[in-house]
Amino acid sequence: MPGGLLGIESLDRVEIEHILDRAKRFQPRQTDAKKSDQLRGRMIVNLFFEASTRTRTSFEIAAKRLGADAISITASASSVSKGESLVDTLNTLGAMHPDAIVMRHAASGAPHFLARYLPTPIINAGDGTHEHPTQALLDARTILDRRPTLEGLRVAIIGDIAHSRVARSNMYLLSKFGAQIVLCGPASLLPPELTELAPNISLTHKMEDAIRDADVIMMLRVQLERQHEAAFSANEYFQFYGLRLEHMSLAKPDAIVMHPGPINRGREISSEVADSQRSVILNQVENGIAVRMAVLERILGN
């Protein structure tokens, strides 16, 4: 992990537990001091080749709370729009000797490709339809704030699984800790090979089957831009795969509802559910900062 964080798939339980434990100590209610100087003098570059407000801001705040300097660059404002290749952009930034690069890119594997050529640790803030490791870590932190363990939990992940980096990272993490994962979506967004990625994964096309007895319901954003001809109309999608209050009676009484954001009310989740007591969506955002602090500390701390 000192070399960076590219994905959850290759992490072991001990490493994940370590980050989740440290993240707990960075939660606002655990500490009065908002800012430390643990990473004073360290420079972190947030390089976002894809639009993102929450993840970028979250990483920025995490860096600043640890006393590090953080610079954010968005692709449209950078030399990428002048035709510079990804390798050259990163080499240029690398020559400025940042201590870590936080990177989001629309191409799966872009950070893995760069990690082969760049000595600077790279933290993957989402690569294409592959992984989004800090999202899975913050989701696990959020679940563990309410449950003693992930083992044996029934977690439904619902929506466009095929194109979801959030789903992949969560599958890997939850599976490593013995949760039962039910993936749910229309067949065009739910390739059968998903069950072979990790143990304890099952598939269903029926929302009711996914939610029945669930401890955790994770909704995913509908990624219209990736679905092309298989896209459902908003109305039809919500009818079959939108989470509504009536579904909640099928889940465990204390089940929680999660969403990586940004949410589309009335598209994949109804306002009533998003704003209900069951929803932990804002806790996820809060934990995002804590988990990213833990990750930065792990990668940059001495």
Added chain:
Amino acid sequence: MDPASHVDAVRDVAIEDGRIAAIGQNLDAAGATELDASGLIVAPGFIDMHVHLREPGFEHAETIESGSRAAAAGGFTSICCMPNTSPINDNATVTSYIIERAERHAVVNVFPIGAITKGSAGEQLAAIGLMKEAGIVAISDDGRPVMNARVMRRAMETARSFGLPVIDHCEDLHLSAGGDMNEGVESVRLGLRGIPAASEDVMVARDILLAQLTGARFHVAHISSRHSVEMLAFAKARGLPVTSEATPHHFALSDSEMPPYDSNYKMKPPLRSTCDVAAITDGIVNGAIDAIATDHAPHAGSEKMQEFEQCPFGILGLETAIGITLERLVHPGKITLMRMIELFTTGPDRVLNLNRGRLAIGSHADVTLFDTQRSWTYDVNRSASKSRNSPFHGYTFRGGPVASIVSGKLAWAADHVGLGVPAASQ
């Protein structure tokens, strides 16, 4: 060893004026240059029927000269170049240009393959007859396959009347659109868009039926899927004039062996599942597959140094074909050495009628010398190609090419044998 005459014996081969003059024991070598091939296999010159030479248009990645040198260094004495140059080889002028450039600069025989349609756009047939007169040996819209079955039908009819085979890169472009690797567990794991094997299968099926309809000779390029192999075997059993080739990488590597996002493993058709790899091997063993061809596809380093999904498709192949075939098919006992030679000589020659690929008195003195035991390691940085995109860099092979003789001239010899420097045309 000569598959055409079923000869497997220790013999002397005499070459005179670019032709095989005599084959026998203890031939008189007085006044001749002697080449001691003891311990080596002497075979008819190998033919690679599927190569991209990039000239004209993409000389930064390969030229006719550099590609031909890579061919010679891989033990090939004849190569067939695909028409996807710039301009595309869809008319006799481009065909003649390639042939003239090859005569001046190539160290092996170069046989151009013409486009099926103008600009390989899949709409209007190219000047197939005129290209045939200029010297093409087949037609293909390799890489940009003809999607319209009616156009393909007309192409097959035209090819038949000019005695040319139709080589199809079988890929339904709608089904494969946007894909970067084989569709399966690995593509789902890596979050890369998949190219389903079915995108190959549906076109193989279509073309077999069109070959039946038109009576044309149809050849499947770089077959990669198990269902396609089954269909080929079925069509052959029904007596249809269909043939196929497989690349070394499709019988040597599966998609699960790709290091994550390594673009030197990105090609079309993509590396398939282990199941498909086994089927390609079986097809080579049982005859559903007629030839081994490399689909040598050079790309400049900068083109492959990008996000995986941005990288072009294709890998080098000429210099590693013999090593891979020995390593994966001959040494494990899947095929005999004679069958291997057939796949590189009479196999492609039967498809293309090049009048090459045999060691017979009076035939062109194209000879491939290779050994089956000496270990060597492929260093792509020493490649004769202008490009470096090979997944086999650093692989160690037991056995490989030793020398290539083209029309009686030494085109290339391995450093260790001391046969002298290549007697190239310049």
